[in-house]
Amino acid sequence: MGRTKKVKSAGRYGVRYGLKLRKKLLEVEKEQKKKHICPNCKKPGLKRLAAGIWYCKKCGAKFAGKAYVPG
Ligand SMILES: [Zn+2]
Structure with a gap:
């Protein structure tokens, strides 16, 4: 039986790193949708x-905040 050689998935960076990054991105997305x-x-x-x-549509105030979340 010729089992095909399977490359271990995501070996180089590890799964943990990807998960952490994805979690962080999800958090940012959540903040943006709020x-x-x-x-x-x-x-x-x-x-x-x-x-x-950041810009307020209601009162026209414009101010600087963090890149993805105001203030
Ligand atoms: Zn306002």
């Missing part, structure tokens, strides 16, 4: 203009 409350008018109208720049 409604962000504007610290100025307390309404969930925040929009991310660019990495670290």
Whole structure:
């Protein structure tokens, strides 16, 4: 029986590393999907203009925050 040689999956970086990274990405995604409350008018109208720049649709406030999460 010629069993085909199977390469051990994800051997080089290990499964743990990938899982950790994926978890982190999931967290970021979750944060992005949440409604962000504007610290100025307390309404969930925040929009991310660019990495670290946030804009409030309700009151027009623009401010710097973290890349993916305001403040
Ligand atoms: Zn606002």
